[in-house]
Amino acid sequence: MRIAFAANPLPGHIVPMVPLMRAALAAGHRVAVITGADAAAFVLAQGSPDIEVLPAGPPTLVAMADMQRETGTSPATAPRPDTIAEYFAVRRPAAAVEDAVEVARAWQPDVVISESLDHVGPYVAEALDVPFLRHSFGPERPEAVRSAMAAASARLAAERGVELPPVAAWIDVYPAFLEAPGTVRDGRRIPLRPSAHGALGGAPVPAAPPRTRPRVLVTMGTVFTDQALLDRAVASSGREGLAVDLVTTVVNGVQAHASADDSPVQVVNVPFRPLVELLAEVDAVVTVGGAGTVLGALVAGVPLVVMPLGADHAVNAARATATGAAITVDSPEAVGPALRRVLEDDAVRRSAEDVAARIRALPPVETVLAEVEQVVATAARERV
Secondary structure, three states, rough: EEEEEEEOOOOHHHHHHHHHHHHHHHOOOOEEEEEHHHHHHHHHHEEEEEEEEOOOOOOOHHHHHHHHHHHOOOOOOOOOOHHHHHHHHHHOOOOOHHHHHHHHHHOOOOOOEOOOOOOHHHHHHHHOOOOEEOOOOOOOOOHHHHHHHHHHHHHHHHHHHHOOOOOOOOOEEOOOOOOOOOOOOOOOOEEEOOOOOOOOOOOOOOOOOOOOOEEEEEEEEOOOOOOHHHHHHHHHHHHHHEEEEEEEOOOOEEOOOOOOOOOOEEEEEEEOHHHHHOOOOOOOEEEEEOOHHHHHHHHHOOOEOOOOOOOOOHHHHHHHHOOOEEOOOHHHHHHHHHHHHHHHHHHHHHHHHHHHHHHOOOOOOHHHHHHHHHHHHHHHHOOO
């Protein structure tokens, strides 16, 4: 089988699909990713060198900057339902669909699987008359966002004279038990046990150096990197008098400043590494709330302090906080006090461990791949 995944060229949108990509390769299937050419190196290094990248569309940050310049707003500066919908459901597909259909037609997939915010994949599936599936990477978005996305997608499809295909199934990496009460989850759902991103081949996690005090991972993700905010969050921990080691990720040149020798907080800056390695032997995570980081910490049973900055951060923070495994703060200055509570409150730790245990009970990726194979086989029989 030839499986084409489709994703916005952003690490947080691609990484949640990597386990299924690797499982498909291991089962003898061919795998391609339809995404921006700028993401090719990331896909090959963090997914697998056996994945084929089918380039289509501009880099996300460039395209959002163009939208900002042309309209005065974009999801990067004003993540409202209307701007989110206009970018992901209209502007990106309008800029990428022709190239995507051309490269996909040459590759000839049997199925297209799009991440939640990819609206290029449906056009590919329609043009090639193959089943279309979606792959989640976080909780269901608020109704206002879903409605705006649906309306924007329908508008563009009507303008192009295309009837987009229905979603045959959702591959759901976000556990249903974490969703807000009353959440509507339409369509067939194939639950998938989430996992923190790891190196190809399941390489063992490097042993952490010996420690005699708490170790905390501090990460701002790969998009919302801000030097001033990082410095303020680290300073907040210092003012709280916490005797901790802060392991901070260096992304886009942003890294925490070294601590004074007499500071109770000691900073260790590390380059980008798979999340499963960063989570090894840490006692807490401080994050802006990216879906992958929040869910990865919950998978590992590690409590969090979440400081939402934009995108879907507030939703991810709210769901983690509702479990009792996280504390949400609204400023860098609040990070230190919240981190103290996370490190000292046994109830927070137990909540994180309980969530991790429930996640371990979800179906493994091999089971999910078998269901995807069944969906494609059924669709093929129905077309005959």
